[in-house]
Amino acid sequence: MSDKFQLLLKQIRFPEDHDAFKEIKDGSIETVKLFKSNRQWFFVFSFPSVLSYESFALFDSLLHSSFNSLGAKAFLRFV
Numbered sequence: 891m892s893d894k895f896q897l898l899l900k901q902i903r904f905p906e907d908h909d910a911f912k913e914i915k916d917g918s919i920e921t922v923k924l925f926k927s928n929r930q931w932f933f934v935f936s937f938p939s940v941l942s943y944e945s946f947a948l949f950d951s952l953l954h955s956s957f958n959s960l961g962a963k964a965f966l967r968f969v
Contacts, residue, residue, distance in 0.1 A: 892918040895935075902949075902956040910945035913937070920969055929962040936969050 895918050904914060920934040933953075941949070950966070957964035 894919045898953075902952040904949065904952055908948065910942070910948050913939075913941050913945040914949055929960075931957060931962060931964045933964065933966045934969055935966060941968075 898919065899914065904911065914937075917935055917937045920936050921932075922934075923932040924930070925932075953964050953966065
């Protein structure tokens with residue numbers, strides 16, 4: 891797991907004891923673009939295999955709610 895991705899998982903409070911963590915933990919952040927004026931973050935993530943719907947939904951929900959609570963928007967893409 892990359893250090894940046896590990897930090898992001900902690901920041902969004904992804905539960906390490908959840909079954910989805912097994913799929914998510916080996917991901918990485920390929921690129922991040924920040925547009926400060928709009929408070930928009932664009933992430934490109936990479937995972938060794940396709941995520942299950944449940945894992946994706948939890949990750950997506952936690953990412954968006956964390957950034958929304960900061961008054962920012964997060965957008966994501968997978969490669």
